[in-house]
Amino acid sequence: QNEKELQDVVKQQEEKMLKLIDKSGEVMRLKAEVSELKRLLQRAETEAKVLWEEMRGKEHQVDTAYIQERVMLRREVDKLRLLLVEKEDENMRLTDKY
Numbered sequence: 479q480n481e482k483e484l485q486d487v488v489k490q491q492e493e494k495m496l497k498l499i500d501k502s503g504e505v506m507r508l509k510a511e512v513s514e515l516k517r518l519l520q521r522a523e524t525e526a527k528v529l530w531e532e533m534r535g536k537e538h539q540v541d542t543a544y545i546q547e548r549v550m551l552r553r554e555v556d557k558l559r560l561l562l563v564e565k566e567d568e569n570m571r572l573t574d575k576y
Contacts, residue, residue: 533545 533542
């Protein structure tokens with residue numbers, strides 16, 4: 479009886495360790511993703527700064543409404559891309575589970 483209980487406890491501990499290893503891998507993947515997103519954000523901020531500086535120099539030549547519309551459309555595209563990535567990640571998680 480005691481041996482059976484001990485085997486059950488050992489099995490439960492092994493299962494817990496495997497789950498922790500899986501979570502550890504997920505954490506590492508998420509950290510890498512966060513790092514990549516920070517890099518992309520920095521790049522986007524730099525590009526935006528350059529564009530705004532360029533526009534300030536050409537205020538009388540640039541249709542600001544057109545630029546604002548393009549920025550809004552670009553944000554919408556980025557939002558849709560993010561939703562697509564989230565759905566793809568969710569699908570991958572679901573297929574990994576089953």
